[in-house]
Amino acid sequence: MMPSAIFPDLKDRSVLITGGGSGIGAALTEGFVRQGSRVAFIDIADEASQALAERLGREYGNRPLYLNTDLRDIEALRASVGKATGAHGPVTVLVNNAAWDDRHDIDEVTAEYWDKNQSINLRPQFFAAQxxxxxxxxAGGGSIVNFTSTSFMINQGNFPSYTAAKAGIIGLTKGLAGRLGPENIRVNAIAPGWVITERQRDLWVTEDGLKSHIAKQVLKEEIQPGDMVGPCLFLASDAARMLTAQTLIVDGGYL
Structure with missing residues (x-):
């Protein structure tokens, strides 16, 4: 469900979202489009991303710019930032949302797998910010919102490279905030709980597992992708103008 709040300062802002074509990212793309922002989003899922851009253009009269980009390719990432800037002006809101949460066992991880995992889950967040x-x-300032996860906070053990990256994102957030704050660039993080995307439901959700998880939340509902939109809009907006180097946990009260 999209939040009802409107942030007037986000209208016409140049926004770039990584992994913006599906799941949480698609909700974020729609959320900023609804605010009247000039949105570009990066993804590699071509068919779904094209369909999303077309739908949002029809529904809101504000079609986002889809940039097909493999975030492991840093030069391609830089080129896509250039395309977003050329289309919409300097990016003043960056949402580092893209991630790859495949499960993997400690006994099966190779050096090649580890490097691939980090090249999607951690490295692009720095280079996109750079x-x-x-x-x-x-432009005189901006806001960067990095998506981490509560998975490493609850000692989830079935994807150690992923949780290492997500913990690293908090360190990256604080380091970037310290460096960029004097230039009026705020850097914060959002740590979602278990957000029930279509991918989660297809691959990992079981009825008993979901019931057990929700029972440990204070708010007894499934967390939906749209539930990440309001917190992200807030952090991107001037409403959070003195808020930086923070991690906002959005998990229904699980922690």
């Missing part, structure tokens, strides 16, 4: 920083300086 790429947009000059434009944010030019």
């Amino acid at each position: 790429a947009v920083a000059p434009g944010m300086r030019q």
Whole structure:
């Protein structure tokens, strides 16, 4: 469910979202489109992303720019930031949402698998921030929102490379906040709980497992992708102008 709040300062802002074509990312793309932002989003799921851009263009008269990009390719990432800037002006809101949460066992992880996992889950977040920083300086400031996860906070053991990356994102967030804050660029993180995306439901949700998880939440409902939109809009907006280096946990009270 999309939040009802409107943040007037987000209208016409140049926004770039990684992994914006499905799941939480698609909800974030729609959320910023609804605010009247000029949105570009990066993804590799071509068919779904094209369909999302077309639907949002029809529904809101504000079609986002879809940029097919493999985030493991840093030069391609930089080129896509350039395309977003060329289309919409300097990016002043970056949402680092893209992730790959495949499960993996400690006994089966190879060096090659580890590097691939980190090249999707952690490395692009830094290089995306590096790429947009000059434009944010030019614009007088900006907001970067990095998506981490509560998975490492609850000692979830079935994807150690992923949880290592998600813990690293909090360190990256604080380091970037310290460096970029004097230039009026805020950097914060959102840590979702178990968000029931279509991918989660197809691959890992069981009736008993979901019931057990919700029973440990204070708010006794499934967390939906749209539930991440309001917190992200808030952190991106001037409503959070003195908020940086923070991690906002959105998990229904599980923790």
